[in-house]
Amino acid sequence: MRKVSVTVETAARTAPAAVIVGIDGPSGTGKSSTSKAVAAKLGLRYLDTGAQYRAITWWMLSNGIDVNDPAAVADAAAKPAVVSGTDPAAPTISVDGADAAGPIRTAEVTAAVSAVSAVPEVRARLTALQRAIAAEAPHGIVVEGRDIGTTVLPDADLKIFLTASEAARAARRSGELGSRSAADIAATQAALAKRDAADSGRKTSPLAKAADAVEVDTTELTLEQVIECVVTLIEDKQGA
Numbered sequence: 001m002r003k004v005s006v007t008v009e010t011a012a013r014t015a016p017a018a019v020i021v022g023i024d025g026p027s028g029t030g031k032s033s034t035s036k037a038v039a040a041k042l043g044l045r046y047l048d049t050g051a052q053y054r055a056i057t058w059w060m061l062s063n064g065i066d067v068n069d070p071a072a073v074a075d076a077a078a079k080p081a082v083v084s085g086t087d088p089a090a091p092t093i094s095v096d097g098a099d100a101a102g103p104i105r106t107a108e109v110t111a112a113v114s115a116v117s118a119v120p121e122v123r124a125r126l127t128a129l130q131r132a133i134a135a136e137a138p139h140g141i142v143v144e145g146r147d148i149g150t151t152v153l154p155d156a157d158l159k160i161f162l163t164a165s166e167a168a169r170a171a172r173r174s175g176e177l178g179s180r181s182a183a184d185i186a187a188t189q190a191a192l193a194k195r196d197a198a199d200s201g202r203k204t205s206p207l208a209k210a211a212d213a214v215e216v217d218t219t220e221l222t223l224e225q226v227i228e229c230v231v232t233l234i235e236d237k238q239g240a
């Protein structure tokens with residue numbers, strides 16, 4: 001009996017601790033692509049918190065809530081059941097049991113999401129959900145968003161803040177939308193700037209770099225270089 005218990009205790013001591021990584025930054029800096037790839041490489045879970053804010057926004061729009069009325073949004077904030085699947089190879093998002101992966105990417109949701117995510121009741125609810133998901137991840141998790149390092153997981157083992165020039169971010173997003181014309185890139189850049197200003201300017205947990213976050217400017221880096229950089233930072237932390 002004694003021998004078994006010593007073996008179990010030794011195994012527990014030597015098993016690598018779960019690692020919690022927060023990746024924040026404005027739109028188009030590479031948060032989702034980087035977080036998914038890093039989590040897959042290191043056997044961690046992956047959580048896209050932006051998808052959760054989009055999911056609540058989609059529910060509000062589908063249920064006739066005026067997204068520009070903060071009191072109406074606050075009243076409804078507890079109603080939708082948001083569920084995130086955290087496998088980095090196949091992340092999922094559902095609302096009240098319905099697959100929301102497609103509908104949350106429409107232009108209508110993108111235009112409304114900053115107003116909905118500025119409402120404190122929405123943030124409180126999703127922050128609690130995000131913390132619970134992170135706490136349950138067996139080997140750790142990469143959580144991406146706008147306020148992960150500052151608010152959701154202030155004790156994360158590693159915080160990364162991704163940046164890139166507005167022009168690079170607009171070109172990336174336009175490419176995703178299937179257009180590289182100068183006019184489309186300019187329109188995308190204006191929409192990005194407007195959303196970033198709203199996300200950075202709101203009162204409750206705005207988009208911001210945590211004081212202890214590592215800033216990585218991805219403007220001149222390939223996605224592979226950014227992934228490698230973040231993997232190295234995590235491995236350095238784990239080895240420390």
Ligand SMILES: Nc1ncnc2c1ncn2[C@@H]1O[C@H](COP(=O)(O)OP(=O)(O)O)[C@@H](O)[C@H]1O
Binds near residue numbers: 172218222
């Ligand atoms: N370093 C990079 N260089 C070029 N394209 C990139 C880079 N990082 C991401 N991308 C591309 O830019 C687009 C936006 O990336 P994404 O990860 O969705 O950003 P975010 O989650 O920050 O909004 C995607 O099409 C992605 O493949």
Ligand SMILES: Nc1ccn([C@H]2C[C@H](O)[C@@H](COP(=O)(O)OP(=O)(O)O)O2)c(=O)n1
Binds near residue numbers: 026027028145
């Ligand atoms: N932790 C987070 C994540 C996203 N949000 C809000 C603000 C963002 O404009 C929207 C959408 O986030 P998402 O990461 O999907 O945005 P993009 O992929 O950059 O288009 O959600 C937030 O307020 N807090």
